[in-house]
Amino acid sequence: MGQSHVFHRHTKTAYPVAARGDGCYIIDGEGKRYLDACGGAAVSCLGHSHPAVIQAIKDQLDHIPFAHTGFFTSESSEALADLLVTSAPDGLGRVYFVSGGSEANETALKLARQYFLEAGQSERYRVIARLQSYHGNTLGALAVGGNLARRKPYEPFLAEVSHISPCYAYRHQGPEESAEAYGQRVADELEAEIQRLGPETVAAFVAETVVGATAGVVPPVPGYFKRVREICDRYGVLLILDEVMCGMGRTGTRYACEQDGVVPDMLTCAKGLGAGYQPIGAVVISDKIFDAVQGGSGAFQHGFTYIGHPTACAAALAVQRTVDEEGLLENVRSQGEKLHGALEARFGNHYAVGDIRGRGLFIGVELVADRGTKEPFDPALKLNAAVKRHAMDLGLMCYPGGGTADGTKGDHILLAPPYIVEDRHLDEIVEKLGSALDQALGEVAS
Numbered sequence: 001m002g003q004s005h006v007f008h009r010h011t012k013t014a015y016p017v018a019a020r021g022d023g024c025y026i027i028d029g030e031g032k033r034y035l036d037a038c039g040g041a042a043v044s045c046l047g048h049s050h051p052a053v054i055q056a057i058k059d060q061l062d063h064i065p066f067a068h069t070g071f072f073t074s075e076s077s078e079a080l081a082d083l084l085v086t087s088a089p090d091g092l093g094r095v096y097f098v099s100g101g102s103e104a105n106e107t108a109l110k111l112a113r114q115y116f117l118e119a120g121q122s123e124r125y126r127v128i129a130r131l132q133s134y135h136g137n138t139l140g141a142l143a144v145g146g147n148l149a150r151r152k153p154y155e156p157f158l159a160e161v162s163h164i165s166p167c168y169a170y171r172h173q174g175p176e177e178s179a180e181a182y183g184q185r186v187a188d189e190l191e192a193e194i195q196r197l198g199p200e201t202v203a204a205f206v207a208e209t210v211v212g213a214t215a216g217v218v219p220p221v222p223g224y225f226k227r228v229r230e231i232c233d234r235y236g237v238l239l240i241l242d243e244v245m246c247g248m249g250r251t252g253t254r255y256a257c258e259q260d261g262v263v264p265d266m267l268t269c270a271k272g273l274g275a276g277y278q279p280i281g282a283v284v285i286s287d288k289i290f291d292a293v294q295g296g297s298g299a300f301q302h303g304f305t306y307i308g309h310p311t312a313c314a315a316a317l318a319v320q321r322t323v324d325e326e327g328l329l330e331n332v333r334s335q336g337e338k339l340h341g342a343l344e345a346r347f348g349n350h351y352a353v354g355d356i357r358g359r360g361l362f363i364g365v366e367l368v369a370d371r372g373t374k375e376p377f378d379p380a381l382k383l384n385a386a387v388k389r390h391a392m393d394l395g396l397m398c399y400p401g402g403g404t405a406d407g408t409k410g411d412h413i414l415l416a417p418p419y420i421v422e423d424r425h426l427d428e429i430v431e432k433l434g435s436a437l438d439q440a441l442g443e444v445a446s
Contacts, residue, residue: 252359353367
């Protein structure tokens, strides 16, 4: 392959060419097979070659590939919205389609502002979010995110947003504190921040239901989001749950918040929605927000060229139907338990593994230099990058990250294999990850 004219993510990295997909594997141009144990970034939930999804895309192209939503709706977008609303928690009755997760969160923020304008509460514009979170790379989404490394270069562009503590039990739960008490304590930071800012000025609280890449798959403790919902209701603040990475079945239910017994005012999703077969994201919106817009100006002052893209919606519809028809949510739950157990068996007593956590096929492994003190490795060692490099050499895709503990220190490995994963794949994941981690630790120690 000659000189590339592509501006790649990292200009000093030479990437293999993804040539073909084969279920849970990607095959490069040299014929090497890589087990995709992370879905790229928790995207490829059906693997890379599901015939039903590919056929649905072809069929849609035969009818019409694209029609602008300023002029038309489409059968595929209407059917996909029906499916998502039918399976959503009560009260979520409308869907706004976009092309990805950043767009979804940007849309939710702007819709929150318009909701309060329609409601005659123009003084509400402030947003509260959490540290160690990630909501996307567009400027609004980046502003509410708490990923310090991604924010730092663009700080002058970013709107002012309040950030409270994450619900991160491994790092912040007290030794004598129950999980429930910890959840109440950290949720109460939201109320304190609302009161500090002035309740009449706060529009929304934004949080990942299960934190994804920034902190390495951190699920909430029991009762945390119920307390958050109570606080939002008390002060008239909208609750926006970001399920871009953790939603659409990744944790074992289509909507991750089902497991926490809460209903947000808006919910964003993307990655598992279309499984990577087409770019798509969505905001699932409460009836009260839609009714406010419909009963007011009638027009949402927002939009992107490719919203409601018929081919993308057709792909996502096929993905979600396949998940239902093949009983894959049950497979996520059962295989997730097996993978978690296998990781515990292999790494539970590993000197460099501090925590193994997650839900369903969404699992994080946090690496530490000292298990007793939970002290992270020196960031200069770039341990997470070394794990990724050695894993790729072994034919395994995992999704490591840094800054896990506080935005600067900490390393983790994120696993999010396809929902079609079988026992043999789980064995391969654990074996190759163990080898990659040990090689990486040997490298940074030398």
